[in-house]
Amino acid sequence: ARLLGFASWADYALADKMVGTAASASAFIDRVVAASEEAAERDYRALLQRKRQDRPGATGIDRWETGYLRELVRRSEYDFDSQQVRPYFPYERVRAGVLDLSARLFGVTFRRMTDPPVWHPSVEGWEMLEDGELVGRFYLDMHPRPGKYGHAAHFRVRTGTTDGALPESALVCNFPGGKPGEPGLLDHGDVETFLHEFGHLMHSLLARQRWSGVSGVRTEWDFVEAPSQMLEEWGWDPRVLGRFARHHETGEPIPAELVGRLKRATDFGRALDMRTQMSYARISLSLYDRPPAQVNTDSIVSAVTRAYTPVPPMEGTHMQASFTHLNGYSAFYYTYMWSLVIAKDLFSKFDRKDLLAPEPARRYRRLILERGGSAPAARMVEEFLGRPFSFDAWRSWLETGS
Structure with missing residues (x-):
């Protein structure tokens, strides 16, 4: 990367992506983390409250409990069991x-x-x-x-x-x-x-x-x-x-x-999941945005997990060793959330009352799908939306579920 004039592998790997630079990817991660903070804390409190019904005095939640507790909350608070469907x-x-x-x-x-x-x-x-x-x-x-x-x-x-x-x-x-x-x-x-x-x-x-x-x-x-x-x-x-x-x-x-x-x-717990995904995105970026001599993978995983999620890391498990995206994706695990922000904005152009209406779908096919990579994605998205993509639809989905 340095031979080609880039400050880090992350900058090199992101140069041909929509985000462009490691700094822009970092700013995007920070923006998602900030937007989801309040809702993630609310989700966590609901899980902790449910745990205290079985273990009075519990002060925290361990990572291996989250899925179980979430299912219990869905059954008690939302009258839903995932097996029903x-x-x-x-x-x-x-x-x-x-x-x-x-x-x-x-x-x-x-x-x-x-x-x-x-x-x-x-x-x-x-x-x-x-x-x-x-x-x-x-x-x-x-x-x-x-x-x-x-x-x-x-x-x-x-x-x-x-x-x-x-x-x-x-x-x-x-x-x-x-x-x-x-x-x-x-x-x-x-x-x-x-x-x-x-x-x-x-x-x-x-x-x-x-x-x-x-x-x-x-x-x-x-x-x-x-x-x-x-x-x-x-x-x-x-x-x-x-x-x-x-x-x-x-x-x-x-x-x-x-x-x-x-x-x-299903909406319950979304923000907590989002914070977990952003911790993965930050870990992915942090392992590649600095000189190799400054990379201690255990320290980075522990620090990022504690900063981004209320559920502590499982020390000694070395989760990064099974995080296979660190190989294929290297620095750009953020791409899933970046794409989701765009997907929510693209979907805003469809009629929620008639999702089978052919006109918007054919226009989407013509302006987005058929063009593959023959034009910059930002330009294709702007031509479909009539404006540059924004966070508005994604934020509405995060806050209201729609």
Whole structure:
């Protein structure tokens, strides 16, 4: 980095991102931390109060307790158990719903391949068509098996170009189901994940430029998550969910009232999660924005965690050793939140009363998705919004949930 004139690896790594410099990334992290401080403290007090019902006199919460306590608060304060929605999300219906939603929004159709060249018998091959013409292919490897990649991700198989190279992508996930007679009941987080990864897939298939280097999802790294994060929004709309989320035994559509309770319960703890994510972003940046001789990873992790979250670090666990993003992302873990700020702003241009309206979705496809990385992301976003992106929509979501 220094040979190329940069003060640190962080500055070098961020030079081709939307944020531009390590100083700008640091300022962004500080802004998110400040915005979420009051709500995070409120979330923490609610968790501590619930813990004191079982352990009077408790003065703090340990990291391994947070998920358990959050579920207890959701049940007692929001009348919601995360298992209540699973019967409405059998895998086959969710898959059909995601495909139907994407077809309606972006003006395409999907056709399952009869004999696709796949790497395992459980993998499905699909074709994407527009006006009857084949314009892309994708593969769905959606259920766990021994030795398989254990997370959820979109992978490019081939980048499409305007000279005839057909885009191909694959989704590799680990959702329930895939066995005869098993409904494969997803939780709502799985539905969000499906939409998120399919957002990447649609971006990859729709963006066909002359050069492969700017086709598909080859845009600035701190923008690439925005289209996938935005598609998650459709998974919270009762009218959209009602089209495919049906009880696997009775066929009853998911009640709008249950979706409302799901959303209110999920909103609880968001700010605390945000502070945790920003602690990861600060750790990521801090390990790369200074000379290596000044980097003590244990000290940085401990200091940042204590400064950013009310839940203390688990000393001696060396979490950074399993923080795999420090390798692939190096200094720019902030990108997830940066993209989310943009995604919330992009979503503000859609009609909340009719999220299936085609006009804003087709305009979004034309001005954002189809262009891939052929123009700076900031310019594409500004052309879609009619102004530079702002924090306003994100802040409203943080404070009110909408």
